[in-house]
Amino acid sequence: MPEGDTLHRTAARLRPALVGQAVVSLTAPRATGRAPKADATVTAVDAVGKHLVIRFDDGTLLRTHLRMIGSWHLYRAGERWQKPRHLARVVLDVGDWVAVCFSAPVVAFERVGVDTGADAAGATVPASLGHLGPDLCVAGADVDGAVRRLAAVGEPDRTIAEALLDQRVAAGIGNVYKSEVLWACRVDPFAPVGQLDAATRRTLLERAHRLLLANLGGGPRTTIPGPPGSLAVYGRARRPCPACGTPVQMRHHGEQHRSTYWCPRCQPAAGSSAETPTPPDHDRDSLRP
16 A cells, blocks of 8 residues: 555645646546546646545545555557556546546545545545544644554554554554655554553654655655665665664564564663663655765
8 A cells, every 4th residue: 555645745736737727528437436427627636545536626636545456557648658558547647648547446426515525624524534633744644643543443452563553543654654654763662552651652753744745746655764765674685784783673563464674782672681772763854865
């Protein structure tokens, strides 16, 4: 499943091509709900957590969730597609541009006033997304609210690695950021949420917010100083930890059997006698060469 920053980048690519344009044709053969009127105009393209929402001037919203296999592509009129047509779940033609969503498991048309509610700021959002926590990809996200949700959602013996993936706590954190944030804050991924103090829970969510914002621009996702694409632990099983040199470990766990990467020395389990290196404090400028 893509990270929240991927959806925000996707929205940023689609927005200039689609917003303000009248629909020439729109096909979504597996979508639920009613499509917009034939001459509708696209008014907005937004990312809400890991969902992409396209808004039309007749009050219709098109919501997609890509999960593990979906993707949005943008093509010039007449340009050859990079994937076969039978995988297209949405084809939105606005004349000069064609936006195609491939393989998305969730495609739904929803109506403002019928299928929508409002978020904490009063903005209209699909009611189907009302359960989501604050979107950490948005500047000024309600981190305080996410901290409260982390303390309230789920069982206290659930691991922090699982809790950070819970989109009811905070929207946007996926497997990459989960592992990277836990390493950066030197927290054992398998520690129960109930055993972490309030300061640690806040630090984790604040770091996730900072890293997500730092990666909304172009280029490979980067979480530590170094060349673009530098990551501390994610995808680096058996390779040396950048802080201490200990081989990174990986484990599948939880109800969804998700992968977690961590350094056993930097992130020791409670009661371990291992000396934990001091966590770094990276800002945006330190993430890029």
